[in-house]
Amino acid sequence: MKKVVELQNVTKIYSVGGGLARAKIIAVDNVSFHLNLGEIFGLAGESGCGKTTTARIILGFEKPTSGTVVVYGLSPTRSGVQARFGPGGIQAVFQNPFETFNPLRLVEAYFFETVKNYRLAQTKRQAAELIEDALQAVGLSYAEVAERYPSEFSGGQLQRIAIARALLTKPRLLIADEPVSMVDASLRISIVNLFRKLRDELGMAILYITHDLATAYYICDRIALMFRGNLVEMGEVSRVLGSPRHPYTRLLTESIPKADPTRKWTGRIALLETEEEEYRRKGCKFAGRCPTVMEECKYSVPPDSLVDGVLVKCFLYQREGEKIVPKGGDIREQLA
């Protein structure tokens, strides 16, 4: 499989406050993963876990404090940002479709501008054809968009228009940062179905950033879960979400409200006080809320272990000879 982008030990440190109160927050802590062409890779976790920072690092909006990001197959004649976003490079769609567009500007202007900036067409007619193709790919047509303002569309339609604009440059990687969280539940599925279609028909790679694990399960091939800057679990989506190994993944999957009144939440959950406290923890960042916390979790950072092909960052799994076994029996029994 062809890699599109690879992150190698990427770390991003922000400092907060000034003077004596100055503190460091490790927003992304030694994160490594890659994306292949033709796959949807999910990056999930709660707000403030570093998923958007990771996306911004891939997009080149932020410089990592250490580590490297390799983007494969860029045009060698261009450099820097031009190469990254150039034809066949990376494109992005963001969370709030109502903020993506200037309310006083015609929607079609964004399309013509992209064509012009990238010199994708020689004539206006060629440009119109390209735009029509891009809009057709998301289930719209130029006639529906022409001479209309953003306020004339619903959130779901605007999000599709944003995706169509991104498609103009024929990107190999699309970064979608929480693309459905502002879209109505009834229209959400049509956007995620669109991502499926782009992967299957155009062979694009998609980085799907979300906190909605149900849609992530529905479309992703592989998924990584982040918690306070750390990658805590990564692997094939049905394995990771089907039988979660890390206690945090377990908490997340259990907290999805199921649309089934016979399977309501049972038990109560502990809540965090502030994000900062968790970021400052020395050992495992989840130790404060973990139902299976052990003494060592509080002082040292758990190692990454590979269990059944899934990467897990937790002390519950330890190496015994060549095999990795859960400590003290099956974690699922312990958590139940």
Place this chain on the structure above:
Amino acid sequence: MWVIQAKGLKAFYILHILGHTKIVKAVNEVDLEVLENEIYGIAGESGCGKSTLLKALLGVTIAPLRLISGQVLYRKDGEELDVYALKPEELRKLRWTFIAYVPQGSMSVLNPVRRLSRTLEDFLASHEGLKGRRQLMARAKDYFHELGLPPKILKAYPHQLSGGMRQRVTIALATLLAPKILIADEPTTALDVVVQRGVLQMLTDIHRKLANTLVLVTHDMGVHANVSRRLGIMYAGKLVEEGEVSELFTAPLHPYTRFLIKSLPKLGDKGSREGVPGMPPSLSELPSGCAFHPRCPLALPICREKEPLLSKEKPGHRVRCWLYLREGP
């Protein structure tokens, strides 16, 4: 026994733009009863009139929103109060002591340049006067503690707290005076799953503790399945289906409700799903007949011409659809 009753409630936004009058029919002939000590859920797409319905139920119709017709009644201490016949001063007295409201985006209602304790003091002073304030402040601290909110957050400024914590603080503020009815508009929409669960855990704790009535509005059907007892589905300003949550999820009647439930992706199921076809209608230019007919795969010829009534299909289960109206037009 009902605590809120709406009869033929119609509340429209009347806008005058460049000499034209535009009427947005946000709440259109809504009849509903919210019972004592229940959790009543309201679901529907954005722009279907959910929030406007809440405003109408609260008696807050400020221009351009206008009450066109209908009645809203509260039952307080066995007495029926007609909300729109009350004087503003009487209505003000009911708020926060009898009926409290957590508006949408309420995470941002806290004054950013004041510590939470100041906001709390202001709130108490305006409802209980300056005299009882001290005593109530002590009670408020205990109440925060009971709800699992650490007392130190009272010294914090809103920006120092996470979104979920701010949401919990506003809910605590709204319920400080032990209201009999709490109305929460999309209280968890911008939150992620774990924090959402925490906020809902707190809402149900309060509901149990105060033995009050909770009206919960959200478009998240998963939340309704977990929390609500009865559920009303709104479409284009109208109630199209209402029933017990357990029944609505297992045997939904209205085609729109069926779409809402069928389109939800589930963990452990990668099977392909379809959303509701088409787009929600504009509330100022409603389609003829049943407003859902352009998107409905089961539409009959009559759906285009005449509007169905909300009929009682089974005890406790009402639906507004021609498929179920046996008596015919």
